[in-house]
Amino acid sequence: MPVVLERPRNVQMMRDSSFYGLKAAKQHKKAKQLPWVDVSDDDDKEKRNGIKRKHSSSHNHHDHSQNGQNGHKHKKRRRSSQHSDSPHLNGVSDEAGPSRQSTPHTNGMNSGSISAKAKAIQEQRRQLPIAQGRDALIDEIKNNDVTVLLGETGSGKTTQVPQYILESGIARNGMIAVTQPRRVAATSLAQRVALEQSVPVGGLVGYAVRFDEKHSAKTRIKYLTDGMIVRELMSDPLLSNYSVVIVDEAHERTLRTDLLIANLKSIQKQRNPSPNDKGKGKADSSNPLKVVIMSATLDAEKFSKFYYNAKIVYIKGRQHPVKIYHSVESQLDYTDAAMRAFFQIHTDQPPGDVLIFLPGQEDIESLQKSIQLFANQLPVDTPAVLTCTMFAAQDNSQNSKAFNPTPPNTRKCILATNIAETSITIPGIKYVIDTGKCKEKQYLARSAGGGFDTLLTRDITKSSATWNDRAIVFLLEEAYSSMAVSGDPEILRCSLTSSILNLKCLGQNLEDIDLMDKPDFESSK
Known part of the structure; x- marks a missing residue:
């Protein structure tokens, strides 16, 4: 067992019966918090609840007609519900939610305003949980070829670790690659880090995703999807352009991420001399490769063992109380239940945006139409509803609208698949409605030989079931307790x-x- 200074905290669940048709989870004491960063010894092993959410399984019970319009002989709304059509967000927050800004460079602002904005951004960086252990983290990365970083959601690891490495001079001989499973995360994170560095995207900070690249010879930090870096291996098998490769969201275990992790292990054998090989010409010691594996769930042990018992560093996230409400009965129609839950929040609860997790695009588009239809019938004095959507097949400029500031007297409702689950933080989210369902790629073999991949709707696992603030989970409490801890990696099912x-x-x-x-x-x- 490792020497543990900071145990990952339990989600605090509070009693609250204000949501009709839901029962609050039992209250649990918050885990004791000790120093922010923990490093396991060589022979020992061992989420800030930002606004990315992970889920839980099954369904919920609400009465929209009673709660959404209770006590009103409603007039037709003149201020109708809206699609998000505000300009594309250029600056996207790190994992710390409130730090997200709408524009990195504003033409027409005086130098004093720009300076004040830059100072505010740097102050936001200093307030992130990871900032408290910056020096200790840099020392670990300097002293180890492989570092496994277990960071709670919202700790700031995805945006700050590459900048710390750049500022410390660890990556003198090449770029810093930060891999992401999803395109929207890679592009939005690059925009945020460029904002924090006060540079345009494509210069010091760039990105590369399928059909869209912004980087140059000046780029030092490069966010890219795991598929893009695997493609780079074909032309550069040793990834000689990189000094550090950060594999973020490694716990998702995508097929390309697993192949990348395996290749990085092989590349290090060729680029990094072992203590017994130094001076013998068995590896190019002038350009060693460092690897940082980052995960938000408690599976760091497996990555550590794979990399010869690599050091594990722990980072705690922000401490926010979370109120979780489970269904009192199963909800067969989870989209209808989600709509009822949303309007109950909209009419009965304080201001704050809502994030609804749904399995796929079809569910999202169907629910968006229903919400807009019912929002148009609310009383005139009810705040407007602004709907945004996020899913993989949607254009990045459309996905990015979810990050824009919410207009006054409006509640934003973001309908998303699990692409909003990790790495990115959406500002203003106060409520999460989780249908407990997701789509997963599965290989179906034919009895006569061969087969094909298909997308199946299934219950989520505990590894993706983490929420912030108020979370409504369409899952019986007993079912939640018995759900699987994690799913199979893609390499075993695709x-x-x-x-x-x-x-x-x-x-x-x-x-x-x-x-x-x-x-x-x-x-x-």
Whole structure:
């Protein structure tokens, strides 16, 4: 067991019966908080609740007609519900929610205003939980080829760690790569870090996602999807342009992330001399590669073991009380239940934006239409409703509208898949409605041979069930307690055909690669 100074805290659950049809979770004492950062010894092993949410499974019970319009002979609204059509957000917050700004560079502002804004941004950085342990974290990364960083959601790790590495001079001989499973996270994070560095995107800070790249010869910090860096391996098998590779959201265990982690282990053997190899010409000591594996869930032990018992560093997140409400009965129609829950919040609860997690695009578009229809029928004195959507197939400029400031006398309702679950923080969120469902890629084999990938709707797992502020969970409390801790990694449930072909381009065979989890090679043939 490791020497633990800071245990990841339990979500604080409070009793509250103000939501009709829901029962509040039992109250738990908050875990004792000790010094912010913890480092396990070499032979020992061992989320700030930002606004990215993770889920929980199944359904909820609400009465929209009674609660959403209770006591009103409602007149037709003149101020109708709105789609989000405000300008694209250029500056996106780090994991600390309130720090998100709407524009990184404002033309027409005087120098005093710009200076004040820059100072405010730097103050926000200093207030992040990770800032308290900056020096200790840098020392660990300097002294170890691989560092496993377990950071609570909202600690600021995704935006701050690359900047700390840049400022410390660790990456003198190359760029700092920060990989993300999703495009919207890679682009929005690059925008935020560029804002914090007071530079335009594409200069010191850039990004690369499918069909969209902004980087140059001056780029030192590069956010990119795991698929893009795996593609770079084909032209540069040793990733010689990088001094540090940060694998963020590693706990999601996407297929490309697992392949990247395996290749990084192999690359380090070629680029980093071991103590016994130094001076023997067995590795290029002039350009070693450092790897930082970052996770927001308690699976750091497995990554550490895979990298020869690498050090594990713990970072705590912000401490916010969380009120969780479970369904008192199962909700077969989770989109209808989500709509009822939203309007109950909208009419009965204090101001604050709402984030609703749904499995896929079809559910999102259907619920958006329903919310707009009912919002138009609310009394005139009820605040307006602004709906925004976030899903993978949607254009990035549309996804980014969720980050824009909410207009006065308006409640923003963000309908999202799990792309809003990690890495990014949406400002202003006070309530989370979780249907407890998500879509997961699954390989279906045919009895006659072969097969195909498909998307299946399933219950979420505990590893993705973390919320902030008030969370409504459409799941019976008993079902939540018994849900799976985590799902299978993609490499165990998806088709490996494209990965096998990509590896062939690198001169590799999937069977020969040192993977964290070995797939069934026969079923992939």
